[in-house]
Amino acid sequence: MAFKRALVVDDSNTARQSLARLLADYDMEVAFADSGEAALEFLHRELVDVIFMDHTMPGMDGLEAVSAIKSNPRTATIPVMMYTTKEGEVYVSQARALGAVGVLPKKFHPNVLFEMLQKLGLVTDRRTGEASSPEPSPRRRISDVADEVDAEYDRRALGVSVQTLMERILEEQHLKLRSDILSSQRRFAREVAEEILAQQSPADPARQSLPAGPAPRRHGALVTGLALAVMALTVFGWQMTAQRDAALLEAARLGAATRSELDALSQRNAGLSSALQDASQAAGHRLDAGLAAVQWALNDPAMIPPGALPFGDDAARRLTALAGHLRRLGFSGTVRVTAALAPFCLVADPTGTLEPAPPERSTGDCDVFAHPMADSATPESLQTVGFATLMEELDGDPDLRLELATEALAPGDGPFPGAGAADAGEWNRLAAMASRLTFTLEPRLPDSVPAPALAETSRP
Structure with missing residues (x-):
C-alpha cells in the first residue's frame, strides 16, 4: 500500500528522531514540526498520511492542534495519533472526542506501532493466513432434509445389492450341492466294491472251504449290493433336489x-x-x-454526521449489536457496509482551502461539489481505531464475513435541486441527509437452494 509520509509533531528532538527511526522500518518518509503552530503551517503546504502529535508543547498544545486540524476540511481526514507520556481513560476519551484515533505512549514495544499502522491501513501484515473453514452449524437446516433423501437412496441401493447377493449365494450352494452328491455317490460305490472284494479274498477261510461250483451265488450278491447302492444314491439325490427347489422358492x-x-x-x-x-x-x-426487516431497521437512522469518519464508533456499536443478533439467528453469510458520501457545496478561502459555502450563497457560486472525504484512498483510512478493532475481531468469525465500501455520489444521484435553483444552505442540508451508511445482508445458503435476491433498503 502506497502510504509513505508521516508528520511527527514534538518539541523534543530526541523523541522525534526515535519515532522517525521506527517509522523508517516501514518505508515511511517522515517530516517534523516542533510545535502545533509549525504543524498547521506545514499542513497548509503539504499533506501527509498520518500525524503523531505530542501533547505538551510551547504555545498551542497537542489537543488544540488536533482540534484545528479536524476543523479544516482539507486536513480533517488525516488520522492523528497522540504521541505523549500522558495516559488514562479520561485523557484518551478527550483526545478521541476531538478527533484523534488513539494514544500511543512514548515508551512502547515496536509491535504496538506495527499494529496501529496496520489498523490504519498504512502497512500490510503478510503473515495473516487464510480464515479457517467454517464448521458445520449444529442446527438442523434444509440440508438435513436433503441428507434424509440421500439416506433413502442408499437404502434402495442396499436392497438391490441384497437381492443380487442372495442369487449369487444360492447359485454357489447349488453347485456345491451337486459336487457333494457326486462325491457321496463315488464314495458309497467305492465302499460297496471294497466290501465285496474283501469277501472274495483268497485268504478268507470261508472261501477256501467252499466248493468250486457256487460261483453264481457270489455274482448274485454283487448284483444285489450294486442295486442297493443305486437305490440309496437315488433317494439321496431326490432329497438334495427337494432342498434345492425349496431354496429357490425362498429366493424368489x-x-x-x-x-x-x-x-x-x-x-x-x-x-x-x-x-x-x-x-x-x-x-x-x-x-x-426477515433480513429485509433487519436491513430496514439498521439503515433507517444510519446517517453520517458532518465532519465524522464514516466508519466510526457509532457504526462499530451498530455492527456489534447486529453480529450478536445474527449469531443467535444462525445467520451465515456476508455483511456489507457501504458509506455513501454526498457532494457538498464548497468554496475556496484565500489560502485555497475548501470549506462549506455560506448558507445564503447561490449554488451557482460553488467552486466545487464534493464530499471532503470522497478522495480518501480506501475505507480503512475512514475508520476509527475502535471500528478497526471490531473488524479484527470479526475476521476470525467463520459465519460472518464483513466487507466495507465507499460510494461517492454525484449531484445527479441524490435528492439535490439543479444548480442555481436553491441556496448553498439547502444544498448542504440535503447532502448531510444523503451521506449515510447502508447495511446489506447476503446469506450463504446450500448449493441446492437458490439464494434469495435481497434488495438494499436504505430510507432517505
Whole structure:
C-alpha cells in the first residue's frame, strides 16, 4: 500500500528522531514540526498520511492542534495519533472526542506501532493466513432434509445389492450341492466294491472251504449290493433336489419382497423430494422477509454526521449489536457496509482551502461539489481505531464475513435541486441527509437452494 509520509509533531528532538527511526522500518518518509503552530503551517503546504502529535508543547498544545486540524476540511481526514507520556481513560476519551484515533505512549514495544499502522491501513501484515473453514452449524437446516433423501437412496441401493447377493449365494450352494452328491455317490460305490472284494479274498477261510461250483451265488450278491447302492444314491439325490427347489422358492419370495420394498421407497422418495422443494421455497421467503426487516431497521437512522469518519464508533456499536443478533439467528453469510458520501457545496478561502459555502450563497457560486472525504484512498483510512478493532475481531468469525465500501455520489444521484435553483444552505442540508451508511445482508445458503435476491433498503 502506497502510504509513505508521516508528520511527527514534538518539541523534543530526541523523541522525534526515535519515532522517525521506527517509522523508517516501514518505508515511511517522515517530516517534523516542533510545535502545533509549525504543524498547521506545514499542513497548509503539504499533506501527509498520518500525524503523531505530542501533547505538551510551547504555545498551542497537542489537543488544540488536533482540534484545528479536524476543523479544516482539507486536513480533517488525516488520522492523528497522540504521541505523549500522558495516559488514562479520561485523557484518551478527550483526545478521541476531538478527533484523534488513539494514544500511543512514548515508551512502547515496536509491535504496538506495527499494529496501529496496520489498523490504519498504512502497512500490510503478510503473515495473516487464510480464515479457517467454517464448521458445520449444529442446527438442523434444509440440508438435513436433503441428507434424509440421500439416506433413502442408499437404502434402495442396499436392497438391490441384497437381492443380487442372495442369487449369487444360492447359485454357489447349488453347485456345491451337486459336487457333494457326486462325491457321496463315488464314495458309497467305492465302499460297496471294497466290501465285496474283501469277501472274495483268497485268504478268507470261508472261501477256501467252499466248493468250486457256487460261483453264481457270489455274482448274485454283487448284483444285489450294486442295486442297493443305486437305490440309496437315488433317494439321496431326490432329497438334495427337494432342498434345492425349496431354496429357490425362498429366493424368489425374498426377491418379490425386495421389489415391493423398493417400490415403497421410490414413492416415499418422491414425497420427500416434493417436501424438500416446498421447504426450500418457504425458507427462502422467510429469510428474505426477515433480513429485509433487519436491513430496514439498521439503515433507517444510519446517517453520517458532518465532519465524522464514516466508519466510526457509532457504526462499530451498530455492527456489534447486529453480529450478536445474527449469531443467535444462525445467520451465515456476508455483511456489507457501504458509506455513501454526498457532494457538498464548497468554496475556496484565500489560502485555497475548501470549506462549506455560506448558507445564503447561490449554488451557482460553488467552486466545487464534493464530499471532503470522497478522495480518501480506501475505507480503512475512514475508520476509527475502535471500528478497526471490531473488524479484527470479526475476521476470525467463520459465519460472518464483513466487507466495507465507499460510494461517492454525484449531484445527479441524490435528492439535490439543479444548480442555481436553491441556496448553498439547502444544498448542504440535503447532502448531510444523503451521506449515510447502508447495511446489506447476503446469506450463504446450500448449493441446492437458490439464494434469495435481497434488495438494499436504505430510507432517505
